Amino acid sequence: MEIVYVYLKKRSEFGKQCNFSDRPADLNIDILPNPELAAQFVERNPVDTGTQCSVSMSEHEANTERFEMESRGVNHVEGGWPKDVNPLELEQTIRFRKKVEKDENYINAIMQLGLIMEHCIKQNNAIDIYQEYFDDEEEVEVTEEASSAKTINVFRDPQEIRRTATHLSWHPDGNRKLAVAYSCLDFQRAPVGMSHESYIWDLENPNRPEMALKPSSPLVTLEYNPKDSHVILGGCYNGQIACWDTRKGSLVAELSTIEFSHRDPVYGSIWLQSKTGTECFSASTDGQVMWWDIRKISEPTEVVILDITKKEQLESALGAISLEFEPTLPTKFMVGTEQGIVISCNRKAKTAAEKIVCTFSGHHGPIYALQRNPFYPKNFLTVGDWTARIWSEDSRESSIMWTKYHMAYLTDGAWSPVRPAVFFTTKMDGTLDIWDFVFKQSDPALSLKVCDEALFCLRVQDNGCLIACGSQNGTTTLLEVSSGLSTLQRNERNIASSMFERETRREKILEARQKEMRLKEKGKAEGKDDDQRDEELATNLEEMVAQAEKEFFDIVFTELKKKEVEAMAKKTKPQKKASLEMDEEVEGDYTGEEEEVSDEKSV
Amino acid sequence: MTEVEETLKRIQSHKGVIGTMVVNAEGIPIRTTLDNSTTVQYAGLLHQLTIKAKSTIRDIDPQNDLTFLRIRSKKHEIMVAPDKEYLLIVIQNPCE
Numbered sequence: 100m101e102i103v104y105v106y107l108k109k110r111s112e113f114g115k116q117c118n119f120s121d122r123p124a125d126l127n128i129d130i131l132p133n134p135e136l137a138a139q140f141v142e143r144n145p146v147d148t149g150t151q152c153s154v155s156m157s158e159h160e161a162n163t164e165r166f167e168m169e170s171r172g173v174n175h176v177e178g179g180w181p182k183d184v185n186p187l188e189l190e191q192t193i194r195f196r197k198k199v200e201k202d203e204n205y206i207n208a209i210m211q212l213g214l215i216m217e218h219c220i221k222q223n224n225a226i227d228i229y230q231e232y233f234d235d236e237e238e239v240e241v242t243e244e245a246s247s248a249k250t251i252n253v254f255r256d257p258q259e260i261r262r263t264a265t266h267l268s269w270h271p272d273g274n275r276k277l278a279v280a281y282s283c284l285d286f287q288r289a290p291v292g293m294s295h296e297s298y299i300w301d302l303e304n305p306n307r308p309e310m311a312l313k314p315s316s317p318l319v320t321l322e323y324n325p326k327d328s329h330v331i332l333g334g335c336y337n338g339q340i341a342c343w344d345t346r347k348g349s350l351v352a353e354l355s356t357i358e359f360s361h362r363d364p365v366y367g368s369i370w371l372q373s374k375t376g377t378e379c380f381s382a383s384t385d386g387q388v389m390w391w392d393i394r395k396i397s398e399p400t401e402v403v404i405l406d407i408t409k410k411e412q413l414e415s416a417l418g419a420i421s422l423e424f425e426p427t428l429p430t431k432f433m434v435g436t437e438q439g440i441v442i443s444c445n446r447k448a449k450t451a452a453e454k455i456v457c458t459f460s461g462h463h464g465p466i467y468a469l470q471r472n473p474f475y476p477k478n479f480l481t482v483g484d485w486t487a488r489i490w491s492e493d494s495r496e497s498s499i500m501w502t503k504y505h506m507a508y509l510t511d512g513a514w515s516p517v518r519p520a521v522f523f524t525t526k527m528d529g530t531l532d533i534w535d536f537v538f539k540q541s542d543p544a545l546s547l548k549v550c551d552e553a554l555f556c557l558r559v560q561d562n563g564c565l566i567a568c569g570s571q572n573g574t575t576t577l578l579e580v581s582s583g584l585s586t587l588q589r590n591e592r593n594i595a596s597s598m599f600e601r602e603t604r605r606e607k608i609l610e611a612r613q614k615e616m617r618l619k620e621k622g623k624a625e626g627k628d629d630d631q632r633d634e635e636l637a638t639n640l641e642e643m644v645a646q647a648e649k650e651f652f653d654i655v656f657t658e659l660k661k662k663e664v665e666a667m668a669k670k671t672k673p674q675k676k677a678s679l680e681m682d683e684e685v686e687g688d689y690t691g692e693e694e695e696v697s698d699e700k701s702v
Numbered sequence: 703m704t705e706v707e708e709t710l711k712r713i714q715s716h717k718g719v720i721g722t723m724v725v726n727a728e729g730i731p732i733r734t735t736l737d738n739s740t741t742v743q744y745a746g747l748l749h750q751l752t753i754k755a756k757s758t759i760r761d762i763d764p765q766n767d768l769t770f771l772r773i774r775s776k777k778h779e780i781m782v783a784p785d786k787e788y789l790l791i792v793i794q795n796p797c798e
């Protein structure tokens with residue numbers, strides 16, 4: 100029996116859009132059960148089915164409440180002595196001991212135990228029973244465990260009025276402490292009563308910060324001195340540079356005078372490599388980069404104005420938002436600006452104008468992070484607007500590699516110190532992305548949602564395993580990355596360097612091609628005079644359009660009037676026909692006019 | 703009694719042995735070669751640990767019993783031989 104549904108559609112309606120509407124259910128076919136067919140079936144007996152008899156179990160996950168831990172010690176005091184023996188009385192204790200030693204049980208027990216013990220002692224002396232036999236062999240390549248990262252610890256801002264964690268710095272020795280700078284970066288919207296303190300956290304104790312740093316104005320950046328781990332440099336919201344010695348306490352040890360400091364918050368501050376270990380430099384959105392010696396911090400030793408037109412005008416200077424310095428290239432440094440341009444500078448240039456070597460532009464917004472690749476310093480990573488880009492110093496027109504445009508702003512980025520092809524980025528929607536471009540180029544290798552609010556800063560520990568990221572409400576999260584992402588893969592350095600070279604070459608070829616094309620166009624332009632005419636026509640385009648519209652409507656209205664006049668004239672003749680015609684004309688006015696107009700034009 | 707002395711002396715004289723002590727069921731050190739405060743600490747802590755270890759073995763299998771406990775740490779190895787009433791504790795520095 101065929102089940103068929105028939106419907107009709109007019110030819111003129113083919114291709115028409117679907118207009119769906121609701122209608123009640125329509126019963127098309129109803130096949131009733133036929134009990135006579137049951138006779139054709141044979142009953143099956145027995146029927147085999149499988150069942151399972153086991154304990155039903157369910158899996159549940161529960162997240163415990165955060166519990167507060169405290170370290171406590173126990174003082175052991177002698178005890179257990181029977182009541183009649185006073186532990187302090189030497190005689191009594193000796194007497195007690197002698198008594199025990201005479202006991203039959205004691206002797207037997209000791210003999211027995213002595214035997215077993217000797218066996219183990221000799222065993223220990225003979226051979227190291229815990230020796231690793233296969234240590235020397237190369238570790239077999241661990242088959243791809245999925246890369247993962249997990250949160251180890253969370254450090255929350257103990258203050259009631261939450262501030263953003265704007266900068267993190269790891270302690271240089273042993274990386275067991277983390278210094279976090281807290282401030283509110285909303286322009287002039289810092290809540291009243293917000294504390295200015297920044298904290299140093301000990302990784303073992305997430306409940307309370309180990310030490311507080313008390314500046315006069317909230318700190319925007321914070322850096323440990325890599326040579327002297329007790330000294331911390333801080334850049335304040337009001338433009339001053341402050342210096343602490345953790346041995347001396349929480350108050351500022353040195354502070355720069357406000358007249359000679361920056362005029363805007365200090366967004367970047369880095370220690371320099373110097374014999375004394377006391378030199379540093381800082382950059383701010385007021386367009387200046389200043390060098391300081393903390394022994395005499397009242398005045399900067401040097402000031403450079405970031406004016407890319409090389410005229411040293413503060414008004415046309417670009418505001419700096421990130422600073423980069425690599426100790427292996429001590430004479431060069433780079434500044435990322437609010438305008439999306441990276442300026443590469445030479446510290447040792449004689450004239451201030453020569454300090455600015457070249458610029459790289461490519462971002463649409465402020466460049467929040469700037470870092471050279473620790474393995475290949477010629478390539479550097481910039482993070483700004485919605486993308487992260489990798490540049491090569493040789494290619495100045497554009498970046499050599501870039502990520503796709505994300506849905507949220509990227510706020511910070513860093514290379515992994517152990518793997519040349521891995522870098523991390525944080526976004527405004529609270530996700531941390533780990534990119535591994537020998538594994539996948541179009542997407543991050545791992546993308547983690549760390550918290551619900553925006554993540555502002557990121558710092559990788561020197562071993563490449565631990566990452567700390569700070570969020571908008573002051574929560575710093577410590578994550579551990581799986582070993583796949585933090586151990587150098589074999590051949591990775593070669594692959595990464597060949598990728599960089601390949602992309603640089605590609606960009607160079609494109610650059611060269613573009614230059615060629617531009618030269619050609621210039622050549623053409625110089626030959627023709629029409630250029631000017633073209634320009635004039637372009638500006639008049641709008642007027643022409645308005646003109647054309649006016650003409651069109653004029654024609655339409657004149658036709659309409661003509662038709663009316665004709666209709667009136669025809670009224671004297673058979674009225675029906677006239678009325679019909681009029682109706683037709685009235686209805687078909689719009690279309691009729693167009694046809695008339697087109698007829699006219701074709702004529 | 704001299705056998706006991708001999709045994710303990712022999713144990714103490716083995717290569718790498720740092721200290722030996724005998725502790726009774728209440729945690730009182732009967733005999734020791736280390737100073738008092740250390741002995742008291744070891745006695746108290748290891749006594750509790752041995753009881754816990756013993757009860758663990760027994761919980762899993764009531765037929766079973768703890769015969770020896772060895773704790774290897776970075777610096778040395780602590781060996782505990784338990785008995786019904788006494789504990790023999792030896793701290794050795796395994797030579798590797």
